[in-house]
Amino acid sequence: MSDQPNQVDAIVIGAGSGGLTVAVGLSQFGKSVVMIEKADVGGDCTNVGCIPSKSLLHHSAHQEGRPGAEILAKVRERRDYLRDHETEEFGAKEGIDLQFGTARLVSPQRVSVTRPDGVVDVYEAKNVIVATGSHARRLPIEGLPADRYLTNEELFEQKTVPQKLVIVGAGPIGIEMATAFRRLGTNVVVLDAAPRILPLYLPEASAVVQRSLEAAGVDVRAGVVAKSFDGSTNTLHVGPLDGLAADKIDDVDRVLMAVGRVPNSADIGLEEIGIEMDRGRIVIDAKGKTSVDGVWACGDVTTEGATTHAANAWGRRIIKHILAPVAPAGERPLHPAVTFSDPEAATIGDQPEVVPTDVRRIVVDYSSADRSFTDEVIDGVIIVDVRRFRGTVLGATIVGPRSGELISVFSLAMKNDIRFNKWYGTVWPYPSYADALGKAVDVYMGEALPNIHKEFAAWAGGKIKRLIK
Amino acid sequence: MSDQPNQVDAIVIGAGSGGLTVAVGLSQFGKSVVMIEKADVGGDCTNVGCIPSKSLLHHSAHQEGRPGAEILAKVRERRDYLRDHETEEFGAKEGIDLQFGTARLVSPQRVSVTRPDGVVDVYEAKNVIVATGSHARRLPIEGLPADRYLTNEELFEQKTVPQKLVIVGAGPIGIEMATAFRRLGTNVVVLDAAPRILPLYLPEASAVVQRSLEAAGVDVRAGVVAKSFDGSTNTLHVGPLDGLAADKIDDVDRVLMAVGRVPNSADIGLEEIGIEMDRGRIVIDAKGKTSVDGVWACGDVTTEGATTHAANAWGRRIIKHILAPVAPAGERPLHPAVTFSDPEAATIGDQPEVVPTDVRRIVVDYSSADRSFTDEVIDGVIIVDVRRFRGTVLGATIVGPRSGELISVFSLAMKNDIRFNKWYGTVWPYPSYADALGKAVDVYMGEALPNIHKEFAAWAGGKIKRLIK
Numbered sequence: 001m002s003d004q005p006n007q008v009d010a011i012v013i014g015a016g017s018g019g020l021t022v023a024v025g026l027s028q029f030g031k032s033v034v035m036i037e038k039a040d041v042g043g044d045c046t047n048v049g050c051i052p053s054k055s056l057l058h059h060s061a062h063q064e065g066r067p068g069a070e071i072l073a074k075v076r077e078r079r080d081y082l083r084d085h086e087t088e089e090f091g092a093k094e095g096i097d098l099q100f101g102t103a104r105l106v107s108p109q110r111v112s113v114t115r116p117d118g119v120v121d122v123y124e125a126k127n128v129i130v131a132t133g134s135h136a137r138r139l140p141i142e143g144l145p146a147d148r149y150l151t152n153e154e155l156f157e158q159k160t161v162p163q164k165l166v167i168v169g170a171g172p173i174g175i176e177m178a179t180a181f182r183r184l185g186t187n188v189v190v191l192d193a194a195p196r197i198l199p200l201y202l203p204e205a206s207a208v209v210q211r212s213l214e215a216a217g218v219d220v221r222a223g224v225v226a227k228s229f230d231g232s233t234n235t236l237h238v239g240p241l242d243g244l245a246a247d248k249i250d251d252v253d254r255v256l257m258a259v260g261r262v263p264n265s266a267d268i269g270l271e272e273i274g275i276e277m278d279r280g281r282i283v284i285d286a287k288g289k290t291s292v293d294g295v296w297a298c299g300d301v302t303t304e305g306a307t308t309h310a311a312n313a314w315g316r317r318i319i320k321h322i323l324a325p326v327a328p329a330g331e332r333p334l335h336p337a338v339t340f341s342d343p344e345a346a347t348i349g350d351q352p353e354v355v356p357t358d359v360r361r362i363v364v365d366y367s368s369a370d371r372s373f374t375d376e377v378i379d380g381v382i383i384v385d386v387r388r389f390r391g392t393v394l395g396a397t398i399v400g401p402r403s404g405e406l407i408s409v410f411s412l413a414m415k416n417d418i419r420f421n422k423w424y425g426t427v428w429p430y431p432s433y434a435d436a437l438g439k440a441v442d443v444y445m446g447e448a449l450p451n452i453h454k455e456f457a458a459w460a461g462g463k464i465k466r467l468i469k
Numbered sequence: 470m471s472d473q474p475n476q477v478d479a480i481v482i483g484a485g486s487g488g489l490t491v492a493v494g495l496s497q498f499g500k501s502v503v504m505i506e507k508a509d510v511g512g513d514c515t516n517v518g519c520i521p522s523k524s525l526l527h528h529s530a531h532q533e534g535r536p537g538a539e540i541l542a543k544v545r546e547r548r549d550y551l552r553d554h555e556t557e558e559f560g561a562k563e564g565i566d567l568q569f570g571t572a573r574l575v576s577p578q579r580v581s582v583t584r585p586d587g588v589v590d591v592y593e594a595k596n597v598i599v600a601t602g603s604h605a606r607r608l609p610i611e612g613l614p615a616d617r618y619l620t621n622e623e624l625f626e627q628k629t630v631p632q633k634l635v636i637v638g639a640g641p642i643g644i645e646m647a648t649a650f651r652r653l654g655t656n657v658v659v660l661d662a663a664p665r666i667l668p669l670y671l672p673e674a675s676a677v678v679q680r681s682l683e684a685a686g687v688d689v690r691a692g693v694v695a696k697s698f699d700g701s702t703n704t705l706h707v708g709p710l711d712g713l714a715a716d717k718i719d720d721v722d723r724v725l726m727a728v729g730r731v732p733n734s735a736d737i738g739l740e741e742i743g744i745e746m747d748r749g750r751i752v753i754d755a756k757g758k759t760s761v762d763g764v765w766a767c768g769d770v771t772t773e774g775a776t777t778h779a780a781n782a783w784g785r786r787i788i789k790h791i792l793a794p795v796a797p798a799g800e801r802p803l804h805p806a807v808t809f810s811d812p813e814a815a816t817i818g819d820q821p822e823v824v825p826t827d828v829r830r831i832v833v834d835y836s837s838a839d840r841s842f843t844d845e846v847i848d849g850v851i852i853v854d855v856r857r858f859r860g861t862v863l864g865a866t867i868v869g870p871r872s873g874e875l876i877s878v879f880s881l882a883m884k885n886d887i888r889f890n891k892w893y894g895t896v897w898p899y900p901s902y903a904d905a906l907g908k909a910v911d912v913y914m915g916e917a918l919p920n921i922h923k924e925f926a927a928w929a930g931g932k933i934k935r936l937i938k
Contacts, residue, residue, distance in 0.1 A: 017899075050900050054843035082842060309899040330894070338898040346898065373551060374523035405874040408895075408903040412878055415895045416887050425799075426877075426884050429807040429815065430486075430778040431519050434877040 005124035008032045010322065011111045012129045013103040013268070016043020017308040018299030019131035020090060021315030027095030029323055034123050035096055036103040036113050041087040043133050044152070044300070045308045052079045052156040053176055057340055060183035068161030068184040075156060105130075105269035108292045127294055127322050130282060131311065132268060134261035134300035139168070141236075141255065144229035150256045162186050162253040166236055168226050169258035170197035172339040175209060177256060179341050182216050189219040189249050193241045196222050198339060201397060202351055204363065204381050208399040209341045211379055216342075221247075226255065263301045278303050286329035288318040296322070310335045336411050338404040343380055346407035349395025349414060351385050359394060360386050360447070362440050366400035369436035377401055384420070384440050391419030391444075402433055409437065420444050474593035477501045479791065480580045481598045482572040482737070485512020486777040487768030488600035489559060490784030496564030498792055503592050504565055505572040505582050510556040512602050513621070513769070514777045521548045521625040522645055526809055529652035537630030537653040544625060574599075574738035577761050596763055596791050599751060600780065601737060603730035603769035608637070610705075610724060613698035619725045631655050631722040635705055637695050638727035639666035641808040644678060646725060647687050648810050658688040658718055662710045665691050667808060670866060671820055673832065673850050677868040678810045680848055685811075690716075695724065732770045747772050755798035757787040765791070779804045805880050807873040812849055815876035818864025818883060820854050828863060829855045829916070831909050835869035838905040846870055853889070853909050860888030860913075871902055878906065889913050 010026050012019045015037035023035040040047045055078050059071045066074075091098040099121075101113040111128060113121045136151035150158070152173060161184045167174045170192035182188045190197065190213070197213075197220060198206045210220055227237045227245035229252070236252045237245035263280045276283045276291035281303045288296050296318045298304075299311035313333040320327060336348040343366075355361045366372065366380025380400030386393055396410045413423070423441045428434040481492045484506035492504040509516045524547050528540045535543075560567040568590075570582040580597060582590045605620035619627070621642060630653045636643045639661035651657045659666065659682070666682075666689060667675045679689055696706045696714035698721070705721045706714035732750045745752045745760035750772045757765050765787045767773075768780035782802040789796060805817040812835075824830045835841065835849025849869030855862055865879045882892070892910045897903040 045899075051839070051843060054840065054900055058844045078843070307899060309896050312899070313894075313896045333894065333896050335896050336898040338901060370520070371523065374520060374547070375527045402871050402874045404898055404901045405871045405903055406877070408875070408897055408901065408906070409878050409881055411897060411903075412882055412887065412892060412895050413885075416882075416885075416891055418881065418885050418887070422885055423881060425782075425802065426881050427778050427782045427802050427804050428877055428880060429805040429873055430514075430776060430781070431523055432807060432873045432877065434874055434880075437877070 005110060005122040006034070008034045008097070008123055008125045010034075010127040010129060011036065011103075011123050011125045012131060013105075013111065014038075014043065014131035014133055014264075014299070014301075015041045015090065015098065016131060016133045016299060016311065017045045018133075018311030018315045019043070019129065020086075021312045022129045022131065022296075022298065022318050023090070023096050024093065025316065025319035026322065027093060029319070031095065031322075033096050034099060034125075035090070036099050036101060036111070036123075038100070038102050040083055041090055041098070042083050044135075046083050046086060047079065048152045048156060050308055051082055052076070053152075053173070053180070054340060055079065056156070056180045057176060060180040061342075063183070068186075069159060071184065072156070072158055072161065079156065103132075103268060105273050105295070108273050108294050127296060129318060130268070130270070130290070130295065130297040130301060131299045131315070132264040132301045134263045134306060136257060137260045137262050138257055139226075139259055141168075141226045142228040143231055144226075144236075144255060145231060148229075148252070148254050150254055152256075152258070155256060158254070164249075164251050164253045165189070165256060166191065166226070166249055166252050166254075167256045167258055168192075169260070170194070170220070170222070171200070171258060171260065172198070172337070174256070174258035175213070175339055175341050177258065178213060178218050179216075182213070182218050187219075188217075189221065191221050191224050191226060191238060193225045194222065198345060200337075201339075201345055201347055201399075202353065202383055204383060205345050205347070205397045205399045208343070208379050208381055209339070209345055212342060229255075261300060261306055265301050284314070286317075286332055287321040288314050289321065304332070305335050307335065307337065334411065334414055336407045338407065340404065343377070343400045344402065344404040345397070345399045346403040347395070347397040348407055348410050349385070349393070351383065351395035351397060355385070358388050360388050360444070362386065362443050364436055364440040364443060366398070366403075366433070366436050368439055369431070369433050371431040371433050371435060372400070374431060375401065380436075382436055382440050384444075386420045386444060391421045392417065393420050400433060400436070406433060406437065409434070474579055474591040475503070477503045477566070477592055477594045479503075479596040479598060480505070480572075480592050480594045481600060482574075482580065483507075483512065483600035483602055483733075483768070483770075484510045484559065484567065485600060485602045485768060485780065486514045487602075487780030487784045488512070488598065489555075490781045491598045491600065491765075491767065491787050492559070492565050493562065494785065494788035495791065496562060498788070500564065500791075502565050503568060503594075504559070505568050505570060505580070505592075507569070507571050509552055510559055510567070511552050513604075515552050515555060516548065517621045517625060519777055520551055521545070522621075522642070522649070523809060524548065525625070525649045526645060529649040530811075532652070537655075538628060540653065541625070541627055541630065548625065572601075572737060574742050574764070577742050577763050596765065598787060599737070599739070599759070599764065599766040599770060600768045600784070601733040601770045603732045603775060605726060606729045606731050607726055608695075608728055610637075610695045611697040612700055613695075613705075613724060614700060617698075617721070617723050619723050621725075621727070624725060627723070633718075633720050633722045634658070634725060635660065635695070635718055635721050635723075636725045636727055637661075638729070639663070639689070639691070640669070640727060640729065641667070641806070643725070643727035644682070644808055644810050646727065647682060648685075651682070651685050651687050656686075656688075658690065660690050660693050660695060660707060662694045663691060667814060669806075670808075670814055670816055670868075671822065671852055673852060674814050674816070674866045674868045677812070677848050677850055678808070678814055681811060698724075730769060730775055734770050753783070755786075755801055756790040757783050758790065773801070774804050776804065776806065803880065803883055805876045807876065809873065812846070812869045813871065813873040814866070814868045815872040816864070816866040817876055817879050818854070818862070820852065820864035820866060824854070827857050829857050829913070831855065831912050833905055833909045833912060835867070835872075835902070835905050837908055838900070838902050840900040840902050840904060841869070843900060844870065849905075851905055851909050853913075855889045855913060860890045861886065862889050869902060869905070875902060875906065878903070 298314035
């Protein structure tokens with residue numbers, strides 16, 4: 001270790017979605033940044049997350065006669081191309097010093113980096129940003145050999161398409177991979193301890209995706225977990241969380257564990273310098289700051305969202321507040337979430353299963369849009385929660401083709417508090433799926449004006465002009 | 470003709486998109502409506518427009534081994550199903566008396582209906598709504614036999630897929646049908662008198678669609694028109710509008726004429742009762758009223774838009790103002806327009822080719838979204854026009870996959886005057902195409918803050934707080 005630490009303006013730990021955002025942003029404003037990465041530039045998103053998974057979803061839906069192994073190879077080729085591109089781009093960026101090694105917070109302003117060759121360097125900066133991400137939670141399955149046990153880190157390295165794949169966990173990752181591998185011809189079984197798939201979505205939304213998966217031939221088993229594996233027959237024994245293995249799945253080729261994420265917060269010195277944590281995740285305030293001055297955090301390692309867009313949004317906040325320390329933080333960003341199943345399931349805001357009394361929940365059949373008629377879409381749903389009287393949009397869930405784009409209407413509207421009555425009069429292009437959104441607005445307005453005759457005088461006088469325009 | 474006219478609250482002429490909207494809306498508010506249709510319920514949209522064209526686009530993109538003739542039959546089957554469903558639904562609706570026959574305005578309050586059997590009835594109502602639609606403009610081509618000459622009215626009746634199809638007119642209909650028939654294996658040639666396809670779009674937008682069509686094997690010829698046809702060799706002679714036939718197209722199987730629409734305004738008594746017209750189209754005010762009290766109009770027959778969503782939006786206005794005569798009209802609705810090409814091209818608002826000095830035009834590569842990387846999209850564009858300083862969004866064009874949905878973010882935002890700086894901080898789901906919208910916002914904000922260092926004091930003090938949030 002050299003005696004004098006290297007002085008920079010900011011130290012970014014982790015070159016994934018969050019870290020890259022902060023490093024690039026700060027360097028553009030003239031700050032000197034050292035960015036430390038333990039493995040691959042781009043983090044989980046580029047290497048074992050969004051990019052290979054969406055690439056696989058795309059190529060599995062457009063196979064054009066290619067065998068599955070070729071598609072898996074194509075996905076790796078694309079992923080590697082992007083990683084190499086990002087490594088080169090960010091490694092060469094003016095103001096960013098990209099260093100490979102394992103970082104550790106020695107003090108709030110000092111970070112040690114242990115390089116692959118064992119050499120240790122120390123950096124010092126007024127601002128340290130922790131963006132170390134997360135990794136897959138690995139629940140043990142008794143008897144399952146390591147080469148049959150996959151997480152998102154091993155999945156895309158498969159050289160052949162599994163004959164039979166059991167996916168443990170029916171969250172977004174599990175459901176997306178069930179969709180893709182089923183398209184490649186794999187016999188897919190999805191398990192979840194919860195009573196339904198996509199448990200963070202509303203039940204109506206989960207149901208649409210489950211019907212679609214089952215129609216495609218996926219075996220969905222809710223309320224069960226993997227208990228043990230018998231290697232002599234390749235049988236996975238399954239059963240309820242608090243019960244015996246009452247059922248079994250034969251001829252299992254691979255098991256994909258997709259039961260959530262573990263923040264990469266251990267052994268990097270967080271506790272030692274007194275950073276407040278919540279079940280392994282770093283607690284941050286509305287500016288992206290940890291409980292220790294000068295130490296910031298964003299992305300999966302924090303309590304605020306575990307997606308690339310959340311990491312990016314919080315990374316932007318950190319840039320702003322490092323550059324302008326006394327600027328107000330404003331409200332916490334509102335993150336949409338999309339599961340790229342078939343059809344896509346998108347959601348934003350707060351939608352409790354039990355509707356509060358002061359909330360009107362509007363449910364519209366997505367397939368009621370004429371575009372669904374022309375495109376042979378027979379299932380799907382839009383669920384919008386609106387504060388009664390006031391019209392504030394509290395949350396929305398859309399399950400249907402392209403809902404991953406349509407949810408952005410809500411992202412913008414909710415950020416700017418466009419109340420649902422103000423949506424009325426918007427012209428949605430025909431025949432687009434947005435038409436179904438228009439129907440949701442109509443339902444709301446139809447109820448807001450229960451007795452049009454009674455209201456005429458008021459309307460003409462402008463009293464309810466705000467409602468119909 | 471009976472002596473006493475039948476008294477109703479409203480007479481709707483035409484059971485297409487506009488007429489159906491008004492008839493259903495008024496009947497829901499307790500009004501008695503007679504709706505008169507000359508041909509098929511659903512109008513052009515259901516029978517020879519949006520529905521069969523989008524159904525054909527869908528099935529041609531998902532052929533699953535079916536021959537083209539089977540796909541054309543499937544499109545008719547779907548179209549007929551919807552027409553029968555609409556005929557039954559609206560014929561049975563309480564408060565709507567659906568009558569087949571040819572309508573004519575005898576006076577502003579009286580409409581005669583000549584039925585197929587020659588019997589004439591007269592209806593009288595305080596409100597008459599003209600929603601007679603439009604039909605394809607039929608430019609003559611010397612020598613072309615009638616059975617080779619198609620418009621949208623004959624196109625979907627084809628029992629076989631043409632070997633070689635010349636499409637005259639590169640507007641939305643021509644371009645969509647070029648897309649669909651090329652997918653079915655047809656050799657497609659598209660002609661337009663204008664120097665480029667989709668001339669109502671910005672040149673950058675037209676160029677994306679043209680590149681895509683050409684990559685798919687469509688022969689695009691701009692700046693030429695069809696001159697004459699030689700039936701002995703099935704040769705179509707083409708050339709510039711004001712020049713000789715300098716070129717030819719051999720082995721032409723069918724010609725699709727798609728050079729615009731002619732309003733159905735002749736022979737229905739409009740001029741006789743003094744209704745103001747503009748080149749055959751009915752002039753309406755912001756309430757949807759014609760120059761004659763009690764007579765309203767919407768849809769293709771008017772000067773306000775020639776799409777189903779425009780007809781619907783204006784139909785809703787008419788309902789409102791019939792029910793509440795003194796209610797203010799508000800601003801004219803803002804209509805998006807989508808061409809369902811591959812990729813889709815969507816636009817809204819006003820975007821002149823030459824950018825006015827007080828407008829900032831932001832151009833972003835659609836394929837810069839990471840979703841484009843995973844989905845192998847290499848072309849596309851987003852063009853946003855923003856009023857300088859004020860930030861008002863004046864118009865937008867998006868060409869890329871799913872842009873027909875993404876344009877709705879602009880529809881809602883522009884209706885509610887969400888200035889472009891207020892878009893900043895919206896979180897777009899990753900990896901969605903909406904991400905490219907976020908880049909457009911970033912470009913705008915990057916320019917709005919040209920010298921961040923200089924601005925820090927002001928920012929911290931709140932002066933430009935409205936810009937970054």
